[in-house]
Amino acid sequence: MSMTRRKALKTGGGATLLSLLAAAGWLKPGDALAQAWNKSAFEAKSMDEAMKALGGNAPAQSKDITFVSTPDIAENGAVVPIGIASAIPKTESIAILIEKNPSTLTANFDIPPGTDPAISTRVKMAQTSNVYALVKADGKYYVASKEIKVTLGGCGG
Protein backbone atom coordinates (compact mmCIF):
# COMPACT_ATOMS: atom_id res chain seq x y z
CA MET A 1 0.00 0.00 0.00
CA SER A 2 1.58 3.30 -1.00
CA MET A 3 0.63 6.33 0.99
CA THR A 4 2.12 9.76 0.96
CA ARG A 5 3.21 10.99 4.34
CA ARG A 6 0.52 13.65 4.38
CA LYS A 7 -2.16 11.14 3.56
CA ALA A 8 -0.79 8.70 6.09
CA LEU A 9 -1.01 11.34 8.80
CA LYS A 10 -4.62 12.04 7.97
CA THR A 11 -5.89 8.50 8.14
CA GLY A 12 -5.76 5.82 10.78
CA GLY A 13 -2.35 4.83 9.48
CA GLY A 14 -1.09 8.12 10.79
CA ALA A 15 -2.31 7.36 14.26
CA THR A 16 -0.53 4.02 14.17
CA LEU A 17 2.65 5.59 12.88
CA LEU A 18 2.54 8.24 15.56
CA SER A 19 1.86 5.75 18.28
CA LEU A 20 4.83 3.75 17.04
CA LEU A 21 6.96 6.87 17.22
CA ALA A 22 5.58 7.48 20.68
CA ALA A 23 6.42 3.92 21.69
CA ALA A 24 9.93 4.36 20.35
CA GLY A 25 10.26 7.36 22.62
CA TRP A 26 10.60 9.86 19.78
CA LEU A 27 7.49 11.69 20.76
CA LYS A 28 5.67 12.04 24.02
CA PRO A 29 2.20 10.49 23.75
CA GLY A 30 0.43 13.78 24.40
CA ASP A 31 2.41 15.61 21.74
CA ALA A 32 1.89 12.92 19.17
CA LEU A 33 -1.85 12.95 19.64
CA ALA A 34 -2.14 16.69 19.68
CA GLN A 35 -0.42 16.79 16.32
CA ALA A 36 -2.52 14.05 14.86
CA TRP A 37 -5.89 15.55 15.81
CA ASN A 38 -7.97 14.82 12.77
CA LYS A 39 -9.40 18.27 12.07
CA SER A 40 -11.07 17.45 8.78
CA ALA A 41 -12.86 14.46 10.28
CA PHE A 42 -14.03 16.33 13.35
CA GLU A 43 -15.31 19.22 11.25
CA ALA A 44 -17.29 16.99 8.90
CA LYS A 45 -20.94 17.97 8.79
CA SER A 46 -22.41 14.79 7.39
CA MET A 47 -22.07 11.06 7.89
CA ASP A 48 -20.51 10.54 4.46
CA GLU A 49 -17.96 13.29 4.97
CA ALA A 50 -16.99 12.04 8.42
CA MET A 51 -16.69 8.43 7.28
CA LYS A 52 -14.58 9.50 4.32
CA ALA A 53 -12.29 11.59 6.51
CA LEU A 54 -11.80 8.56 8.75
CA GLY A 55 -11.13 6.41 5.73
CA GLY A 56 -14.19 4.26 6.39
CA ASN A 57 -15.94 4.37 3.07
CA ALA A 58 -18.96 2.07 2.77
CA PRO A 59 -18.53 0.16 6.02
CA ALA A 60 -20.32 -3.16 6.41
CA GLN A 61 -23.26 -3.43 8.82
CA SER A 62 -22.29 -5.61 11.73
CA LYS A 63 -24.22 -7.36 14.45
CA ASP A 64 -21.02 -7.86 16.41
CA ILE A 65 -21.01 -4.24 17.50
CA THR A 66 -23.30 -3.63 20.44
CA PHE A 67 -24.44 -0.61 22.35
CA VAL A 68 -24.02 -1.23 26.07
CA SER A 69 -25.92 0.71 28.71
CA THR A 70 -27.05 3.24 26.12
CA PRO A 71 -30.55 4.63 26.59
CA ASP A 72 -33.33 4.63 23.94
CA ILE A 73 -34.55 7.95 25.24
CA ALA A 74 -32.23 10.56 26.71
CA GLU A 75 -33.97 13.11 28.86
CA ASN A 76 -31.03 15.46 28.81
CA GLY A 77 -29.12 15.78 25.55
CA ALA A 78 -26.18 17.38 27.38
CA VAL A 79 -25.27 14.07 29.02
CA VAL A 80 -26.05 10.94 27.06
CA PRO A 81 -24.23 7.80 28.20
CA ILE A 82 -22.89 5.74 25.29
CA GLY A 83 -21.20 2.38 25.60
CA ILE A 84 -19.90 0.52 22.58
CA ALA A 85 -18.49 -2.99 22.53
CA SER A 86 -17.08 -4.74 19.51
CA ALA A 87 -16.86 -8.51 19.23
CA ILE A 88 -15.00 -8.29 15.93
CA PRO A 89 -11.51 -9.79 16.18
CA LYS A 90 -8.57 -7.40 15.81
CA THR A 91 -10.61 -4.30 16.55
CA GLU A 92 -8.25 -1.35 16.08
CA SER A 93 -10.48 1.63 16.66
CA ILE A 94 -13.99 2.60 17.66
CA ALA A 95 -15.53 5.89 16.54
CA ILE A 96 -18.76 7.46 17.71
CA LEU A 97 -20.70 9.42 15.10
CA ILE A 98 -23.91 11.32 15.79
CA GLU A 99 -25.78 12.02 12.59
CA LYS A 100 -27.68 15.16 13.53
CA ASN A 101 -25.10 16.95 15.66
CA PRO A 102 -23.48 20.11 14.21
CA SER A 103 -20.35 18.04 13.68
CA THR A 104 -20.92 14.36 13.11
CA LEU A 105 -17.79 12.78 14.52
CA THR A 106 -17.77 12.78 18.30
CA ALA A 107 -14.84 10.62 19.29
CA ASN A 108 -12.39 8.16 17.86
CA PHE A 109 -10.78 5.66 20.22
CA ASP A 110 -7.68 3.70 19.28
CA ILE A 111 -7.68 0.28 20.83
CA PRO A 112 -4.18 -1.16 21.18
CA PRO A 113 -3.79 -4.96 21.42
CA GLY A 114 -4.53 -6.09 24.96
CA THR A 115 -7.22 -3.52 25.57
CA ASP A 116 -10.84 -4.68 25.49
CA PRO A 117 -12.65 -3.33 22.42
CA ALA A 118 -15.28 -1.76 24.63
CA ILE A 119 -15.50 1.81 25.81
CA SER A 120 -18.09 3.91 27.53
CA THR A 121 -18.35 7.64 27.75
CA ARG A 122 -20.92 10.43 27.77
CA VAL A 123 -21.77 12.63 24.82
CA LYS A 124 -23.86 15.66 23.93
CA MET A 125 -26.70 15.37 21.45
CA ALA A 126 -28.40 18.35 19.81
CA GLN A 127 -31.56 16.42 18.95
CA THR A 128 -33.01 12.96 18.37
CA SER A 129 -30.62 11.20 16.04
CA ASN A 130 -29.08 7.99 14.90
CA VAL A 131 -25.83 7.24 16.67
CA TYR A 132 -23.29 5.20 14.72
CA ALA A 133 -20.48 3.09 16.04
CA LEU A 134 -17.78 2.78 13.40
CA VAL A 135 -15.33 0.00 14.11
CA LYS A 136 -12.08 -0.58 12.28
CA ALA A 137 -10.90 -4.14 12.57
CA ASP A 138 -8.05 -5.72 10.63
CA GLY A 139 -8.12 -2.81 8.18
CA LYS A 140 -11.84 -3.12 7.41
CA TYR A 141 -14.68 -0.95 8.60
CA TYR A 142 -17.91 -2.06 10.25
CA VAL A 143 -20.82 -0.04 11.50
CA ALA A 144 -23.83 -0.37 13.78
CA SER A 145 -26.41 2.24 14.64
CA LYS A 146 -28.97 3.03 17.26
CA GLU A 147 -31.55 5.78 17.44
CA ILE A 148 -31.55 7.80 20.63
CA LYS A 149 -34.48 10.09 21.26
CA VAL A 150 -33.59 13.34 22.95
CA THR A 151 -36.16 15.24 24.96
CA LEU A 152 -33.96 18.27 25.63
CA GLY A 153 -31.07 19.27 23.36
CA GLY A 154 -27.51 19.51 24.64
CA CYS A 155 -25.99 21.97 22.18
CA GLY A 156 -26.86 25.64 21.98
CA GLY A 157 -29.47 26.93 24.43
Next chain:
Amino acid sequence: MPDPMKIRATLVGDSTEVKTIISHEMETGQRKDAQGKVVPAWFIQSITATYGGKTVLSAQWGPAIAKNPFLAFKFKGGAKGEKVQITWVDSRGEKRSDEAVIS
Protein backbone atom coordinates in the same frame (compact mmCIF):
# COMPACT_ATOMS: atom_id res chain seq x y z
CA MET B 1 -3.78 24.56 36.04
CA PRO B 2 -6.96 22.57 35.47
CA ASP B 3 -8.54 20.55 38.26
CA PRO B 4 -7.30 17.01 38.79
CA MET B 5 -9.06 14.04 37.21
CA LYS B 6 -10.72 11.39 39.23
CA ILE B 7 -9.32 8.05 38.20
CA ARG B 8 -10.22 4.68 39.60
CA ALA B 9 -8.33 1.60 38.45
CA THR B 10 -9.47 -1.77 39.73
CA LEU B 11 -8.06 -5.19 39.06
CA VAL B 12 -10.88 -7.52 37.97
CA GLY B 13 -9.61 -11.03 37.28
CA ASP B 14 -6.67 -10.59 34.91
CA SER B 15 -7.80 -7.22 33.59
CA THR B 16 -7.68 -3.71 34.90
CA GLU B 17 -10.83 -1.65 34.74
CA VAL B 18 -10.22 2.07 34.49
CA LYS B 19 -12.86 4.69 35.10
CA THR B 20 -12.20 8.38 34.98
CA ILE B 21 -14.00 11.67 35.29
CA ILE B 22 -12.15 14.66 33.94
CA SER B 23 -12.95 18.16 35.05
CA HIS B 24 -13.35 20.17 31.84
CA GLU B 25 -15.88 22.63 30.42
CA MET B 26 -15.97 21.08 26.93
CA GLU B 27 -17.37 24.19 25.25
CA THR B 28 -18.82 23.30 21.87
CA GLY B 29 -18.46 26.66 20.19
CA GLN B 30 -22.22 26.52 19.51
CA ARG B 31 -23.39 28.21 22.69
CA LYS B 32 -24.05 31.95 23.05
CA ASP B 33 -23.56 33.96 26.22
CA ALA B 34 -26.00 36.48 27.73
CA GLN B 35 -24.79 39.17 25.29
CA GLY B 36 -25.46 36.92 22.34
CA LYS B 37 -21.78 36.38 21.61
CA VAL B 38 -20.65 32.92 20.67
CA VAL B 39 -18.66 31.23 23.42
CA PRO B 40 -15.53 29.95 21.67
CA ALA B 41 -14.98 26.23 21.46
CA TRP B 42 -12.72 24.77 24.14
CA PHE B 43 -12.56 21.04 24.52
CA ILE B 44 -10.24 18.10 25.07
CA GLN B 45 -8.84 16.93 21.75
CA SER B 46 -6.81 13.97 22.77
CA ILE B 47 -6.47 11.67 25.70
CA THR B 48 -3.99 8.89 26.35
CA ALA B 49 -3.89 6.27 29.07
CA THR B 50 -0.63 4.48 29.76
CA TYR B 51 0.39 1.60 31.95
CA GLY B 52 3.99 0.57 32.43
CA GLY B 53 5.14 2.92 29.68
CA LYS B 54 2.72 1.38 27.18
CA THR B 55 -0.37 3.08 25.76
CA VAL B 56 -3.47 1.14 26.77
CA LEU B 57 -5.98 3.52 25.22
CA SER B 58 -5.80 6.68 23.19
CA ALA B 59 -8.57 8.74 21.70
CA GLN B 60 -9.33 11.87 19.79
CA TRP B 61 -12.36 13.79 20.91
CA GLY B 62 -14.57 16.42 19.37
CA PRO B 63 -16.57 19.03 21.28
CA ALA B 64 -19.60 16.71 21.51
CA ILE B 65 -18.18 14.78 24.43
CA ALA B 66 -20.21 15.84 27.47
CA LYS B 67 -18.96 18.39 29.99
CA ASN B 68 -16.72 16.85 32.65
CA PRO B 69 -16.05 13.81 30.45
CA PHE B 70 -16.48 10.29 31.73
CA LEU B 71 -14.52 7.43 30.24
CA ALA B 72 -14.38 3.76 31.12
CA PHE B 73 -12.34 0.98 29.54
CA LYS B 74 -10.55 -2.20 30.42
CA PHE B 75 -7.16 -3.64 29.52
CA LYS B 76 -5.52 -7.02 30.01
CA GLY B 77 -2.87 -7.18 32.68
CA GLY B 78 -2.09 -4.74 35.41
CA ALA B 79 -1.03 -5.44 38.97
CA LYS B 80 -2.13 -4.11 42.31
CA GLY B 81 0.01 -1.19 43.45
CA GLU B 82 1.07 -0.33 39.89
CA LYS B 83 0.06 2.98 38.34
CA VAL B 84 -2.14 3.94 35.42
CA GLN B 85 -1.51 7.36 34.00
CA ILE B 86 -3.93 9.47 31.96
CA THR B 87 -2.98 12.58 30.02
CA TRP B 88 -5.20 14.93 28.06
CA VAL B 89 -4.55 17.90 25.81
CA ASP B 90 -7.26 20.43 24.98
CA SER B 91 -7.85 22.78 22.07
CA ARG B 92 -6.02 25.61 23.89
CA GLY B 93 -2.97 23.40 24.24
CA GLU B 94 -3.48 22.98 27.96
CA LYS B 95 -2.42 19.65 29.32
CA ARG B 96 -2.92 17.61 32.43
CA SER B 97 -1.65 14.24 33.63
CA ASP B 98 -2.88 12.30 36.61
CA GLU B 99 -2.23 8.82 37.82
CA ALA B 100 -4.01 6.27 39.93
CA VAL B 101 -2.81 3.20 41.76
CA ILE B 102 -4.49 -0.05 40.71
CA SER B 103 -6.43 -1.57 43.59
